[in-house]
Amino acid sequence: MMHIIVMGLSHKTAPVEIREKLTFPESKLEESLQCLLKYDHISEGVILSTCNRTEIYAVSDDPDKGKEDLIKFLSQYHNLDPKKFRNHLYFRHSIDVIHHLFEVVTSLDSMVVGEAQILGQVKGAYAHAFEAHATSVIFNRLFRHAFKVGKRVRTETGIGESAVSVSYVAVELAKKIFEDLAGRTVMIIGAGEMSELTAKHLVANGVTSVLVSNRTYERAVELANRFHGKAVKFDEFPDYMVDTDIVISSTGAPHYIVKRETVAEVMRKRRFKPIFLIDIAVPRDIDPEVDKIYNVFLFDIDDLQSVVDANLAERAREAKKAELIIDREVEEFMAWLSSLEVVPTITVLREKAEAIREAETEKALNKLGELSEREKNIINALTGVIINKLLHEPIVRIKECSRRKDGYLYIESLRHLFDLEARTKVEGRRSRDEGRRTKGEGRGTKGEGRKGLHG
Amino acid sequence: MERISVFLFWLALAIYALAFAMYANFFASRRHITGSLSTGMTIGGWVVHTVSLIFRGLASGHLPGATAYESLSAVAWLVIVAYLFVEYFSKSKVLGIFITAINCVFLVKAWGHYQPPGPRLSILRSSLVDVHFMLIFIASAAFTVAAGCGLLYLLQEWQMKGRRPNILFRRLPSLEVLDDVGYRAVLAGFLFFTLCVATGAIQARQVWGTIWDPIVVASAVSWSIYAFYLLLRAAAGWMGKRAAILAIIGFLCVMSIRFAIVPYVSYLHGFRG
Numbered sequence: 001m002m003h004i005i006v007m008g009l010s011h012k013t014a015p016v017e018i019r020e021k022l023t024f025p026e027s028k029l030e031e032s033l034q035c036l037l038k039y040d041h042i043s044e045g046v047i048l049s050t051c052n053r054t055e056i057y058a059v060s061d062d063p064d065k066g067k068e069d070l071i072k073f074l075s076q077y078h079n080l081d082p083k084k085f086r087n088h089l090y091f092r093h094s095i096d097v098i099h100h101l102f103e104v105v106t107s108l109d110s111m112v113v114g115e116a117q118i119l120g121q122v123k124g125a126y127a128h129a130f131e132a133h134a135t136s137v138i139f140n141r142l143f144r145h146a147f148k149v150g151k152r153v154r155t156e157t158g159i160g161e162s163a164v165s166v167s168y169v170a171v172e173l174a175k176k177i178f179e180d181l182a183g184r185t186v187m188i189i190g191a192g193e194m195s196e197l198t199a200k201h202l203v204a205n206g207v208t209s210v211l212v213s214n215r216t217y218e219r220a221v222e223l224a225n226r227f228h229g230k231a232v233k234f235d236e237f238p239d240y241m242v243d244t245d246i247v248i249s250s251t252g253a254p255h256y257i258v259k260r261e262t263v264a265e266v267m268r269k270r271r272f273k274p275i276f277l278i279d280i281a282v283p284r285d286i287d288p289e290v291d292k293i294y295n296v297f298l299f300d301i302d303d304l305q306s307v308v309d310a311n312l313a314e315r316a317r318e319a320k321k322a323e324l325i326i327d328r329e330v331e332e333f334m335a336w337l338s339s340l341e342v343v344p345t346i347t348v349l350r351e352k353a354e355a356i357r358e359a360e361t362e363k364a365l366n367k368l369g370e371l372s373e374r375e376k377n378i379i380n381a382l383t384g385v386i387i388n389k390l391l392h393e394p395i396v397r398i399k400e401c402s403r404r405k406d407g408y409l410y411i412e413s414l415r416h417l418f419d420l421e422a423r424t425k426v427e428g429r430r431s432r433d434e435g436r437r438t439k440g441e442g443r444g445t446k447g448e449g450r451k452g453l454h455g
Numbered sequence: 456m457e458r459i460s461v462f463l464f465w466l467a468l469a470i471y472a473l474a475f476a477m478y479a480n481f482f483a484s485r486r487h488i489t490g491s492l493s494t495g496m497t498i499g500g501w502v503v504h505t506v507s508l509i510f511r512g513l514a515s516g517h518l519p520g521a522t523a524y525e526s527l528s529a530v531a532w533l534v535i536v537a538y539l540f541v542e543y544f545s546k547s548k549v550l551g552i553f554i555t556a557i558n559c560v561f562l563v564k565a566w567g568h569y570q571p572p573g574p575r576l577s578i579l580r581s582s583l584v585d586v587h588f589m590l591i592f593i594a595s596a597a598f599t600v601a602a603g604c605g606l607l608y609l610l611q612e613w614q615m616k617g618r619r620p621n622i623l624f625r626r627l628p629s630l631e632v633l634d635d636v637g638y639r640a641v642l643a644g645f646l647f648f649t650l651c652v653a654t655g656a657i658q659a660r661q662v663w664g665t666i667w668d669p670i671v672v673a674s675a676v677s678w679s680i681y682a683f684y685l686l687l688r689a690a691a692g693w694m695g696k697r698a699a700i701l702a703i704i705g706f707l708c709v710m711s712i713r714f715a716i717v718p719y720v721s722y723l724h725g726f727r728g
Contacts, residue, residue: 155485156485156486158485158625162625173615175629176611176615176624176627176629177629178631179628179629179631179632179635180631272691272694272695274630274694274695291616294695294696294697295694295696297616306618
């Protein structure tokens with residue numbers, strides 16, 4: 001029997017002092033995986049190591065011993081007493097692992113729900129494990145399925161859609177006013193950290209020219225150089241506003257420095273082309289009355305924060321949708337996983353053989369024409385014996401093999417060789433209603449097998 | 456022939472209605488599949504609709520447009536053409552909800568005026584009239600798209616100014632795109648509408664000897680609204696909310712010509728002959 005287990009620690013269970021001691025550097029990941037596979041009860045493994053989590057996924061023939069192996073591995077690898085980190089670890093087993101992995105890959109388990117990096121990180125972790133031949137049938141399927149789920153959640157829910165930091169919200173809003181930020185001009189008034197960050201995001205999203213205006217001209221020049229932009233004298237910024245699309249203001253001034261009349265004049269000069277004003281200063285730099293001027297879009301820090309809050313709430317709602325998708329996908333994966341159990345595989349194999357036997361016997365009997373009941377019985381018995389004898393060895397051996405640590409490989413091969421894959425889905429469902437019926441007959445089926453053996 | 460046409464007419468209507476449901480579903484769920492389905496169904500409905508119009512033309516022996524039923528069906532058909540261009544270029548499917556809905560309204564309304572195919576009134580048997588019809592159909596389709604963009608613009612700006620970004624805010628295209636698409640649609644619509652009014656005036660003088668009729672006044676008002684829109688835009692660089700409002704008012708005027716003046720008020724111009 002195989003079991004999927006995971007052991008891990010994350011920002012939810014461990015402080016950074018612990019997490020930083022238990023990371024796996026990417027460059028040595030393949031070596032680490034080789035070490036992991038040397039443990040007796042581990043047959044497949046994937047190590048995911050990011051700054052917020054370290055997780056080891058494994059396929060094991062025994063969940064408890066596998067768990068012990070994982071702890072041993074982690075402690076030996078990092079040369080750390082297990083007592084020091086044991087309390088911070090979490091373990092999951094079987095279906096919970098799949099659920100957990102799907103949550104990780106869709107970022108539901110991340111510090112910021114909806115962040116986009118984790119999917120790539122899990123992909124990297126899997127790629128390393130694949131390269132190191134640390135994955136096989138189960139993890140190849142599981143992780144590829146997980147990536148599908150990750151992608152599905154990203155496209156079908158709005159989980160990563162809306163910005164959740166003030167500076168990204170500014171970019172998001174800018175994109176809802178101007179379709180394309182390429183070729184746009186942004187002006188920074190007051191060289192502060194926050195305005196610099198926002199400008200950076202805007203530039204990363206296509207804004208091409210940056211103007212910087214500051215009371216101390218030298219600082220303006222300094223910041224402008226960093227953006228390959230242009231410094232503007234502080235008393236001249238209204239002139240430059242005429243050709244600017246986005247203004248970020250964050251001076252330390254105690255009063256409004258962008259007045260209503262100034263903006264009204266600017267708007268007249270720019271023939272009321274829309275302008276986006278971002279006021280992140282406290283106290284505010286831009287007179288709130290400015291917002292009433294036609295085609296002026298003014299957002300202060302509270303406005304931006306309220307958008308952030310709304311977006312966070314939106315993400316939480318979308319996360320619920322993602323949960324539903326995950327539940328369905330977990331179910332789908334479990335259906336496949338349970339097909340790797342030995343008993344249903346043997347049942348499907350027998351059913352397939354029996355179906356062929358019946359059909360072919362029927363054809364032959366039709367061709368033979370009139371036969372006595374006794375003759376028919378002999379033919380039926382003969383075909384039955386052939387089938388049973390032929391299947392006897394593979395069935396006995398697959399039962400033996402299935403007890404080994406990598407036994408599911410044999411089951412997978414058997415399914416592949418006899419083309420049982422396609423049948424599983426339909427059969428799986430059918431055999432569930434038949435399951436109850438065959439329970440009583442269960443012994444009968446076995447008896448038949450034995451009869452074949454003696455016959 | 457006509458039976459096939461009517462059957463296809465209803466089939467097209469049903470497909471458009473489904474497309475509307477898909478657009479709405481896509482808007483709410485963002486499922487990729489419903490997104491593709493919505494556009495696919497719109498195109499499918501449009502193809503069926505096209506065949507329906509062809510059969511109608513074959514049955515009646517002239518271009519579909521001489522009766523109220525035919526003209527509304529033709530406008531609806533053109534609205535879809537215009538919309539599909541907009542969807543392709545703006546890469547946003549939100550307008551689809553509005554367009555497929557209004558398209559269904561057009562078609563249901565068209566059915567309300569259903570008449571079996573037949574020869575046109577003698578007064579309408581002229582190639583100038585055919586041109587006149589086609590021009591107004593194209594103009595109507597363009598104005599419909601412009602009004603749709605205007606409506607979405609107002610919604611989007613309202614959300615922006617009110618600092619209430621919700622699902623709608625995220626799905627709607629940017630103000631710039633809505634403004635730009637609306638402007639292009641008005642420009643195209645205005646061009647066709649102008650030619651339509653001109654051909655109408657020529658025809659009216661030839662047939663009736665006079666051009667004075669309520670429809671002329673109504674057309675002049677609509678024309679002025681769109682002319683005002685374009686003038687202000689060119690002169691003052693006007694864009695935004697006021698342009699959106701003008702596009703909607705203009706659309707309402709044009710629709711009132713079609714749905715009030717032509718059937719009820721006009722002495723000369725109408726489908727009743």
